[in-house]
Amino acid sequence: MRKNIVAGNWKMNNTLQETKQLLNELMRQTKNTEAEVMVAPTFVNLESATQVLTGSGIEVIAQNMHFASHGAYTGEVSAAMLKEIAVNTVILGHSERRAYFNETDELLAKKVDAALANNLRVIFCFGEELSDRKANNEEPVVASQIANALFHLEASAWKSIVLAYEPVWAIGTGETATPNQAQDMHQFIRKTIENKYNSDVANSVSILYGGSVKPANAKEIFSKPDVDGGLIGGASLKAEDFFAIVNAF
Numbered sequence: 110m111r112k113n114i115v116a117g118n119w120k121m122n123n124t125l126q127e128t129k130q131l132l133n134e135l136m137r138q139t140k141n142t143e144a145e146v147m148v149a150p151t152f153v154n155l156e157s158a159t160q161v162l163t164g165s166g167i168e169v170i171a172q173n174m175h176f177a178s179h180g181a182y183t184g185e186v187s188a189a190m191l192k193e194i195a196v197n198t199v200i201l202g203h204s205e206r207r208a209y210f211n212e213t214d215e216l217l218a219k220k221v222d223a224a225l226a227n228n229l230r231v232i233f234c235f236g237e238e239l240s241d242r243k244a245n246n247e248e249p250v251v252a253s254q255i256a257n258a259l260f261h262l263e264a265s266a267w268k269s270i271v272l273a274y275e276p277v278w279a280i281g282t283g284e285t286a287t288p289n290q291a292q293d294m295h296q297f298i299r300k301t302i303e304n305k306y307n308s309d310v311a312n313s314v315s316i317l318y319g320g321s322v323k324p325a326n327a328k329e330i331f332s333k334p335d336v337d338g339g340l341i342g343g344a345s346l347k348a349e350d351f352f353a354i355v356n357a358f
């Protein structure tokens with residue numbers, strides 16, 4: 110069966126001191142949770158975070174990586190560099206990477222391949238813009254984001270893929286997709302994967318929802334049958350809120 114996952118994407122927040130403090134608060138609160146719990150601090154704090162969280166059951170994950178194994182890519186980080194510091198999961202394709210750093214589906218396909226070649230699990234993000242939804246175009250947009258970056262993979266590779274549907278209009282805006290909008294899209298995504306692969310692949314991939322998830326709405330969103338958890342931005346920066354969300358399962 111697929112896993113329930115709650116991942117906190119800290120983005121460019123928290124200095125090293127703040128990181129350690131928040132992790133210590135999380136460790137006090139996260140006992141006996143049913144979901145897999147992950148946090149994504151900024152690159153420079155990843156190694157310290159893995160040390161602080163040793164034995165806690167909370168996984169440290171990266172927010173991004175480059176597709177190349179090494180070389181003249183100033184400011185970038187490779188998959189092997191992440192693996193060496195015990196980071197085994199990477200977020201790819203976040204809408205902020207797409208919007209501010211021009212990441213395209215084609216580039217993301219290369220990043221996905223590099224991550225999988227290095228035995229990293231991928232949390233692959235995608236989602237439509239507000240203009241797409243207003244034009245009733247959200248399903249084709251989402252289907253093509255998934256197909257362009259992931260449909261070259263063999264079925265067996267999907268055991269290392271987690272999907273995160275994040276409608277761009279809901280990220281950091283306080284505006285959340287309704288639980289039914291999330292469910293409809295997640296069901297569509299699962300069907301799209303079933304059509305390309307088979308029902309085994311479709312039913313075993315975890316599909317997270319992201320976009321203004323907070324303690325007040327997490328329970329209802331997570332109760333939907335095709336929603337397997339959340340990718341949490343703003344609310345993951347407060348231990349209390351993050352754990353209220355984790356405990357919403």
Ligand code: PGA
Nearest residue numbers: 280281320321341342343
């Ligand atoms: P948000 O961010 O929860 O602050 O909307 C979600 C995300 O960017 O993954």
